[in-house]
Amino acid sequence: MIKMSKLTEYAFMVIMALKKSDLPASADYLASVTGLETPTVSKILKLLKKAGLLESKRGSSGGYFLVKRKHEISLNDVIVAIEGGMSLTECAEDDSACHLTQSCYMSAGMKKVNQVILNALQSVTVSDILDEKKKITLQIKP
């Protein structure tokens, strides 16, 4: 089964529990809210910060806070932050990842399919996932 990692799923829970420009939330607090273990939450927060999705403040009464609103954060942003993105084949992401790229007869096709999926992931935001009213439809045009 191709699926996102648990850590990525947890990352969504953490983002849901955060707010932009609010008082910083500590890893401990977020852990209690989400029901996850503190070290796990901490690991996620570090990854999200490295990706620029949130900022932190050290020291007493410090913590983490979003730098974007939830509708400005795409599903793809989170996946990239936690596990480096999504691409069906190695070459779709990085041409030098597979030495067969030049000669492979399916590399080009896979890249296209991958782009379709990428578009889908980029078009959906964190707040969309909570929004029952937004309809998400797809059309493949020949």
Add this chain to the structure above:
Amino acid sequence: MIKMSKLTEYAFMVIMALKKSDLPASADYLASVTGLETPTVSKILKLLKKAGLLESKRGSSGGYFLVKRKHEISLNDVIVAIEGGMSLTECAEDDSACHLTQSCYMSAGMKKVNQVILNALQSVTVSDILDEKKKITLQIKP
């Protein structure tokens, strides 16, 4: 990185090397054509057969052959055959897989996104991947 397994990628190579209603091709022959190891090819063929994508004939001058044409086999068919499919979250595939499904606030949203990706995978066939002329585009409608 979320990606398909190597075995799935190899499965495409094997399917490319097969033809419908042709003389059965042995695992050994397919291995030499694709450059993969025979046991690996054999494993793939068994999985593809179990999924109904091809049939086999035992004994001398036996082998495997497709029961569908390449434009009738979707990308999703292959992914399902080899690794059981693709779904971002556990619940998107099977409601009983995660005990949080009933209460989870993102389960519904994830299912929608998953459906978009699934549509993409079902809309592309094995022959499309080789067809440079087919344009694959996506539109998300709000």
Add this chain to the structure above:
DNA sequence: CTAAATAGTACTTATTCAGTACCAATTTAA
């Protein structure tokens, strides 16, 4: 019968994932 080929199972190894632990650096607040 014999050779060729699939069918099925079971095993080993490598890699990735998930979770845990520890301590240094920083900042607030008393």
Add this chain to the structure above:
DNA sequence: TTAAATTGGTACTGAATAAGTACTATTTAG
């Protein structure tokens, strides 16, 4: 100024999955 709170970073462990290998039984053509 001191102590407590909190991030930052690294490193480790165990579990799960993936990838590859090996072996043997069964079936069929000639």
